[in-house]
Amino acid sequence: MRLRQVSPDTEAHLIQTIERLSRKGILKRSSVVLSIGDDAAAFRAKKGFLTLVSTDALVEGIHFDLHYFSPEDLGWKALAVNLSDIAAMGGSPRYVTTSIALPGNKNSDWVRKFYHGMLELASQAQVRLIGGDTCRSSQGIFLDLTIIGEVKPSEMLTRKGARPGDSLFVTGELGGSAIGLEILRDHSRFARRHPEVTRRHLRPNPCNRIGRFLASRRFATALLDISDGLSTDLHHLCEQSGVGAVIDADKIPVCRVPGSLSGLLAATPLDYALNGGEDYELLFTVSPRLRSKIPGSIGGISISEIGWITREAGRCRVLRQGWSRRLLPGGFDHFAAQPRLPV
Amino acid sequence: MRLRQVSPDTEAHLIQTIERLSRKGILKRSSVVLSIGDDAAAFRAKKGFLTLVSTDALVEGIHFDLHYFSPEDLGWKALAVNLSDIAAMGGSPRYVTTSIALPGNKNSDWVRKFYHGMLELASQAQVRLIGGDTCRSSQGIFLDLTIIGEVKPSEMLTRKGARPGDSLFVTGELGGSAIGLEILRDHSRFARRHPEVTRRHLRPNPCNRIGRFLASRRFATALLDISDGLSTDLHHLCEQSGVGAVIDADKIPVCRVPGSLSGLLAATPLDYALNGGEDYELLFTVSPRLRSKIPGSIGGISISEIGWITREAGRCRVLRQGWSRRLLPGGFDHFAAQPRLPV
Numbered sequence: 001m002r003l004r005q006v007s008p009d010t011e012a013h014l015i016q017t018i019e020r021l022s023r024k025g026i027l028k029r030s031s032v033v034l035s036i037g038d039d040a041a042a043f044r045a046k047k048g049f050l051t052l053v054s055t056d057a058l059v060e061g062i063h064f065d066l067h068y069f070s071p072e073d074l075g076w077k078a079l080a081v082n083l084s085d086i087a088a089m090g091g092s093p094r095y096v097t098t099s100i101a102l103p104g105n106k107n108s109d110w111v112r113k114f115y116h117g118m119l120e121l122a123s124q125a126q127v128r129l130i131g132g133d134t135c136r137s138s139q140g141i142f143l144d145l146t147i148i149g150e151v152k153p154s155e156m157l158t159r160k161g162a163r164p165g166d167s168l169f170v171t172g173e174l175g176g177s178a179i180g181l182e183i184l185r186d187h188s189r190f191a192r193r194h195p196e197v198t199r200r201h202l203r204p205n206p207c208n209r210i211g212r213f214l215a216s217r218r219f220a221t222a223l224l225d226i227s228d229g230l231s232t233d234l235h236h237l238c239e240q241s242g243v244g245a246v247i248d249a250d251k252i253p254v255c256r257v258p259g260s261l262s263g264l265l266a267a268t269p270l271d272y273a274l275n276g277g278e279d280y281e282l283l284f285t286v287s288p289r290l291r292s293k294i295p296g297s298i299g300g301i302s303i304s305e306i307g308w309i310t311r312e313a314g315r316c317r318v319l320r321q322g323w324s325r326r327l328l329p330g331g332f333d334h335f336a337a338q339p340r341l342p343v
Numbered sequence: 344m345r346l347r348q349v350s351p352d353t354e355a356h357l358i359q360t361i362e363r364l365s366r367k368g369i370l371k372r373s374s375v376v377l378s379i380g381d382d383a384a385a386f387r388a389k390k391g392f393l394t395l396v397s398t399d400a401l402v403e404g405i406h407f408d409l410h411y412f413s414p415e416d417l418g419w420k421a422l423a424v425n426l427s428d429i430a431a432m433g434g435s436p437r438y439v440t441t442s443i444a445l446p447g448n449k450n451s452d453w454v455r456k457f458y459h460g461m462l463e464l465a466s467q468a469q470v471r472l473i474g475g476d477t478c479r480s481s482q483g484i485f486l487d488l489t490i491i492g493e494v495k496p497s498e499m500l501t502r503k504g505a506r507p508g509d510s511l512f513v514t515g516e517l518g519g520s521a522i523g524l525e526i527l528r529d530h531s532r533f534a535r536r537h538p539e540v541t542r543r544h545l546r547p548n549p550c551n552r553i554g555r556f557l558a559s560r561r562f563a564t565a566l567l568d569i570s571d572g573l574s575t576d577l578h579h580l581c582e583q584s585g586v587g588a589v590i591d592a593d594k595i596p597v598c599r600v601p602g603s604l605s606g607l608l609a610a611t612p613l614d615y616a617l618n619g620g621e622d623y624e625l626l627f628t629v630s631p632r633l634r635s636k637i638p639g640s641i642g643g644i645s646i647s648e649i650g651w652i653t654r655e656a657g658r659c660r661v662l663r664q665g666w667s668r669r670l671l672p673g674g675f676d677h678f679a680a681q682p683r684l685p686v
Contacts, residue, residue, distance in 0.1 A: 034499070034501060041395070042393040053474060055475060059444045059485070061480075088383070095396070097398045101402045101485055131398060133399050133487075135405060136405045137402045138405055142400075144487035149383070
């Protein structure tokens with residue numbers, strides 16, 4: 001781990017603080033041979049398991065704004081989006097490295113707060129910080145985390161296994177992150193009164209427990225997380241599996257918003273649920289034989305059946321009150337309303 | 344892998360191009376189970392080996408300037424600095440993930456050129472690109488690579504093993520990168536005439552072969568790469584090993600510069616060699632018993648003995664023509680000249 005933006009003395013002290021924080025609440029893992037402090041970290045992969053690697057960046061002005069993101073929330077979220085990638089493989093997260101580029105006006109106190117937020121979630125998820133690089137940026141904050149996880153080869157779930165006739169499920173509620181963002185950005189007065197709404201954007205909860213449930217029981221045929229929005233991620237699933245999908249709009253678990261806020265929003269709750277993005281819920285398919293095995297919720301997170309997989313490769317449609325419309329990545333195709341529904 | 348800054352069609356095409364490039368010249372590795380295209384990459388760690396992980400960021404305006412860095416050179420260098428971290432552990436690099444944040448004026452052509460440069464070195468080093476995240480930045484380019492390597496537990500070399508009496512060695516020549524940077528930045532007319540000088544800054548060659556040589560024969564007691572400059576990295580080695588060091592200035596392999604350039608430089612070649620940074624050569628210690636086993640060069644890269652390890656924990660000194668001076672991270676301590684030399 002390197003902290004290139006601070007003095008050598010501050011660096012040594014800060015690395016000690018981060019190291020101490022990073023051990024808090026984490027079970028002793030003898031699999032880590034070397035952590036923070038050398039040129040690289042070293043760990044021993046668990047025998048018979050695959051190692052999973054994913055990387056996700058957050059850029060100031062693109063993915064977040066410091067007007068409403070505290071360093072603690074940013075640390076939490078940067079890890080959450082990476083944990084979600086491991087959940088989406090059915091794996092268990094194990095290690096994380098962080099790269100942070102900071103402008104000159106952000107000091108070591110900012111770094112400490114960022115790690116506080118990040119390591120709060122790391123401790124919950126039993127993920128260990130094993131390295132990183134903190135350096136200066138000429139403008140704006142840039143965060144990039146790499147998450148390392150593990151999964152048994154026979155349990156790994158990809159985007160590729162969906163088959164025609166499979167049922168489509170989603171976890172939790174959709175659209176809440178986009179609604180939270182809009183409230184934070186455009187209605188900051190309401191943001192303070194409704195932290196339960198903005199929290200979905202600032203501190204998303206990745207679905208690692210449900211991902212492991214689906215993988216360990218081999219219930220799902222394909223799995224991914226919803227980071228770009230249901231309409232876009234459903235296309236990802238269909239493209240990779242070579243199938244199509246139909247979803248029933250009335251079954252989508254749309255995020256509920258307090259009445260006082262709903263009048264402020266620029267779009268309908270269904271629009272946010274379909275196209276909002278950053279919900280970090282899971283989208284998965286289940287064969288007809290196992291469909292009835294999926295519980296209505298796990299650990300307080302609801303699981304909803306919202307549609308099914310078809311043979312029409314790459315083609316997604318949405319039903320509403322007997323009408324069928326083509327669903328494109330990012331939204332409805334308003335020119336493609338069809339009164340009849342071929343399945 | 345995600346390319347969030349381009350249209351979905353361009354993304355699919357670009358990912359295909361990168362995927363094709365990334366396989367070029369790379370031996371088929373059945374250990375990669377899942378590469379670009381899903382939520383995470385998956386690989387099988389080699390039995391009995393440790394997995395090494397390191398991450399290094401490059402930020403526009405801090406670590407590079409597009410006035411003199413082509414996208415191809417930047418791709419090469421971003422991977423080189425990461426490969427060097429694996430060399431510094433005595434390990435073999437295997438996989439890499441890339442995160443790139445790009446401002447709106449950089450298009451998919453820029454991304455393609457960046458990957459061309461990066462994958463040229465990846466092919467030489469037999470490293471496979473297994474994932475990444477490309478997104479927009481509001482200002483400036485941010486690059487962050489995570490390299491994954493492997494090493495046998497008994498061969499891993501850290502910064503911790505140096506003992507009093509060990510000899511200190513460095514590979515190659517030092518100071519060339521800093522001199523190249525100065526020429527590129529302040530004397531661009533000369534830069535075009537002397538690509539052999541600027542290449543040390545733009546396209547450093549990591550010392551993975553020498554790192555493996557030292558590790559596989561168990562010749563070194565401690566090893567690290569010189570990224571911050573000899574004076575700083577020598578302190579890192581001494582702090583981690585709890586020792587001190589004396590180096591002989593006359594033995595440091597100072598980078599040679601064409602006569603026509605030497606008059607332009609702001610400092611002496613020794614200053615660049617001690618404090619320049621970004622040379623990505625290796626610094627290592629060898630016990631008295633094995634000292635004579637170290638060859639004068641490996642694969643055309645020289646290896647020079649420059650000093651020895653002492654008991655004076657954290658204290659580094661440099662000798663020159665019978666005089667001894669304290670060496671601080673970043674340079675000489677000009678108030679600490681000592682006429683006599685206690686060892």
